[in-house]
Amino acid sequence: MRTSDVEVRYRSGSHDDVVTTLDAVDARQVAAGVPVRDFPVYVGRKNYSGHFWSATMGKHVVYESLLEQSWLWLADFAHEITSIAAQPMQVRGADGSRTRTRIPDFMCLTSTGSVRVVDVKPAVMLRKDAVAESLAWMAAACRSRGWEYDVWTGPDPVVLRNVRWIAAARAPHVMARLDVASLLAAASGGRTFADLEARLASSNRRSPRLELLGALWLGALTTDLTSPLGPDSWLEPTHA
Template sequence: MAADRGAGFEAVFLDPIGKVVQQRWVDAALAVAFEDLPPVSAFPVIPGRRWGPGLWWSATTGRHVSAGSNAMRTQLMVLDRDPRVVGLSGRPVRLLWRNPRGQVRSWVPQLFARYTDGTALLADCPSHPEAGGERALKAAEVMAEACALIGWTYRRLAPLDEVLAANLKWLAGYRHPRNAGRLHLAAAVQQAFTRPRPLIEGAEAVGDPIEILPAVFHAMWHGHLSTPLQTPLHERILVGPRTLPDVGDRTGRHNNADGDAPGGASCAGGLQQAPQDAAHEAAGDGHGGGR
């Protein structure tokens, strides 16, 4: 099936001036900086939801990333903290393909992340394993196939443990550079935690905790200091140098050992999205199941 369908994948996206472009997937993957593009379609607003679409300020890029759900925002925190990630965007591309019956189908993954080695992750952020239903699970198989063709990775990212998510959310509040504090404070904070010690003791060794703790949390967010994030943060928690594997390689990007190098020429006038797919997306059914 992969051999039959692979050449038929097409990408739809908005260029920097907002014009809709449709191109062969392998060509677009090679030439397009998806991390710099706006959403190809808006995140749906679902009545009754406690959390709607919004923006996440990325410490990695210094720009805002569109987020469509609380589950997606949590995954953005993980990727924004990953030192291998150099670019992030929300819903930058729609993929088109034909099913075995010859019908055109489409899917818009929620997240795009670019890595330092030039490869990328396309991901959806379901709030539970069955989110999005059968259509989302079938689309996940196709997305994985499309990404494997070009040496990228697709994942439905599992929700984080509640404690880990809460800790990351807390540290994310200090991700902005302003929390690094005055000149030379970062170096003093690093020196105070050369060896693991309770959070409050290290902060007090540098100065007034009211001033010092934001700089400590900023260093923890960026991985300059570490602590076991599976444990609730508190004033006596041990903080030490460097980054512990508190989240791990949750993207699974290194599991994808195959895939061909992208290449080829552009393809105009190809697949057209099926009307029923557009209807599903308008109903909130085609945004990766991040609910």
Template sequence: MGGAVRRGEAAAVDAGLIDVRFRDPLGCSRQVPWLEAAQDVVFEESPAVRPFPVRPGRRVAPGWWWSSTAGRLVAYGSGVMRTQLMLLDRDPAVVALACRPVELVWPEESRFVGHAPQLMARLQDGSGLLLDCAGRSGPSARLAARARVVAAAATAAGWSYRLAGPPDPVLVANVRWLAGYRHPRYAAGPWMPALLEVFASPRSAVEAVCELGDPIAVWPAVFHALWSGVLRVRLDEPLHERAVVSVARQEAEAA
């Protein structure tokens, strides 16, 4: 998913001079000091600071992703944003998501520069994550320079920043499949204890599914449990019916 920008690379911009622009729930634009707002404003409830353009010829246009984390639709502006949004939606450390809800503004020489990170996630510890998506050829010089400033601003506020490159295609394909079962309607419900029992020891997914009952009814529950982290499987290898699945909690305790 890419790595965080290192502190040593951060540009020499005083975080106290950085402002943040955002739109309040009523859609009104506001600009306030970043370090103050980062502690008090619920940015994940703000709409995008500016709309996502539709560019003719692009394979993926702006759209909406139903987030199982937020329980609502979250807008995205491109295919790479959708992929990173999907991966964040499955991250257990993430409790809320938004696309481009803030723009950081800072003085640079004789002008002001603004940058709106593409994604924002609220984490379990109350801090935030700002994320930009770099293309296959890597970030442009302009994005790299602005990323260093945003990384320094995030660190100063107790947040983090990530400039994410293209993720592993096998991981993306596997998570995309599981995402099709992310809605709570696919949860195992009353027979969750049986699901946990049958996977108490690592075993082939298809064997356990056939043991539980009608595969048509069981597979969706297994996929939902894999999406939500109740069950665990290797996602860096192609997902198939004989993949070895186990209870995630048990593996964590054994480690």
């Protein structure tokens, strides 16, 4: 695929339409823009769209379905993701004898400098030839540009439930008063959630549970998120 033959349209942060080609587009400008389309709201609509407050972005990010909302919870928690954009661009180009137009669901920038484009689809949709062919074309376009491309079909429900609980501490006012250094000192060698919470409480810490969740959100503490988080969960400093 010739990236110079693939058209990209996005909307800048000032809501201006920008049309360029895949080889010339600056992913940072795309990620800093606004969604290229709006979601209509009407009676009987099957999808549940809305606005997700992202700690990564410090603002709301739109989603078109509850599955996309689930992806946003996990993306917001992923420490390597530094920027999240929803409905970031329209990509148009040839696929054999036909012309395809796609708007991927999300674009992410990462701390390693990579660009990740993500489409969120229920697994059952991937069985449809038309959907699979469209996604394959999008994957080829992204990879020819040197971008990562993922099709995400859903979360591990236990991990998602844990992340949503941990996210109770992601609010800026909680993060601002988090004393990570002393918390890590108390957690040295590893302790259960209940034991560490009790140790913090005995030191007259204001909100020991929120502090633990905040440290987990930041990645300062680690635990097994594939098991339900509870009093017996083992917590330890990430860089022990």
